Amino acid sequence: MNNKALARILLKESISPDGLVDSARVSAACDYVQEHVPTMRALELLREYMRMLKPVLASETATIESSGELSPEALALLEDFVRKESGRDLYFEKKINPELLGGIRITCGDNVWENSASSLLEDIASGNYPS
């Protein structure tokens, strides 16, 4: 079995029944590799495992960026919105980003919901959608 297939099995085993990556399962998977796989191959395998794990972890965490401080009510509304959109439970991080110039940006894995002044300005500036 090649490293890619093995890494995929490890990834599958790292996810707990609630659908989230379990840190205990991840360290157990790493231990297994170190004990049972020759060092040179283990290195490659762990790298592949990490590469696969990264987007999964990223999709479990939603980062809510705003240009200023958000009220707890607004934050709760946004969290509800992202949970509903992604259809799963998530970890949340919040961040103040003055570069947004106003509005918010929520990043969850490779999905981005953005309603900010900076993105609107970018759209106006580019203005070259072929359709």
Next chain:
Amino acid sequence: MNEILKEISSRIEKIESRNRKKNVGEIIGLADGVARLTGLSEVMYNEMVEFPNGVFGIALNLGEDEVGCVLLGDTSSIKEGDEGKTTGKLLSVPVGKELLGRVVDVLGRPLDGKGEIFAKEYYPVEKIAPGILPRKSVNQPLQTGILEIDAMIPIGRGQRELIIGDRSTGKTAIALDTIINQARINREGLASGDPDFRPVYSIYVAIGQKNANIARTIQLLEANGAMEYTIIVAAAASENAANLYISPYSGCAMGEWFMQNGMDALVVYDDLSKHAAAYRQVSLLLKRPSGREAYPGDVFYLHSRLLERAARLNEENGNGSLTALPIIETQQGDVSAYIPTNVISITDGQIFLETDLFNQGVRPAISVGISVSRVGSSAQMKAFKQVAGKLKGEYAQYKELAAFAQFGSDIDPRTKAIIDKGDRLVEILKQTNNNPKSAALEIAILWALQNGFFGDIDVKKISDAKSSFESHMLSRGDKILARIMSEQTISPELAEDLKSACQDWRKTFA
């Protein structure tokens, strides 16, 4: 009332929030106009992906872990680590009459410095060809203005006729003459005020050509007043392979607009050999498995899906048409290579050009024996059929006999007559570049030939005789030419008038 407004505004907010969603990826590899990205888990096949600095790409490879995108336009500002985001749109180009007279790139952006194009509509470059039901058989001719083609290999509106031959045999010249002739017919037709007149708009797609050649083509079309009815889509040799790959589809989309709106259009793909080579390059860079001559397995589909979009639509669907003239360059006359055989099998006939004929001074260097039009004859004017019906057979017989006759001088009178007539026919069919003729004049020339008016003229003087006949007919026989076009057939009375016109001409030409 407040509740109602709240309900609507909440719905608007929901839609807006959905619209503001994008799916992003990160470039992990970038080479030769192809980007590999991680992320973009929701990207669709053939979807446009937007990169920084207004660069767009098309998602062509959807892998488990990564997405392969071909980049369009200038990619020098893109680097590894940049973000690419989905647009939810298929690659589209502006279409409509606003593009006529303009030179555009593969995305429909102007290249001619004549200002912005304010197109009202956009069409996706990749579109499924019309099915069986909206189609109709080819029934209206598309006059190329080239006597040999209009007489023996007629093309109909909605047909796909391949122009194939080695380098420098006059392939592009045939296509450009056809475009020039459409412009001439359009000018005359629109000036006549005939409500039934249907102009033909042309789209010339230059694929992988030198910029100097494209500039020459533009100058030629401008000099002949053809640009006002023509759109040029330029994907020069210096552009990346993805642009070359997309260019014929862009041109086709522009032509399809005319067809879908009940008009007639002609699209020239110059040439599909370079297009196939560009697609091979893109495929190899995307690490797709290669097959014969290193082309990918779907190279047939590449051209079939493009050429199937040329069609003649029935009355219920607007009665429009899109005629395609793809060009293929062969290597040393080898028509059995991979791409030529593919395109030959897709099209409704081919015009084969031979280097030997070209070098002998037979121009256009069409090899009549292996050139064919499978559907065009049903669209040919009746008068043309009357004068050119037997022409191909006679020409083939002449070629066969001429090959034998060169070995000996003892020829029976019947054979000699066939060879003499054939020699004159070859001379009559010679035609210079950028000199398309009207259908009526072509019919008159062939009628004069078939009725022996060129019979006693020395073969070396046939060319002069033809020029003299043309000027005679254009100056004194214009009414007869007009009658040929209006009656569309040569009636006994018209034949009598043609005869007296030819006799008059012979008095002036010694």
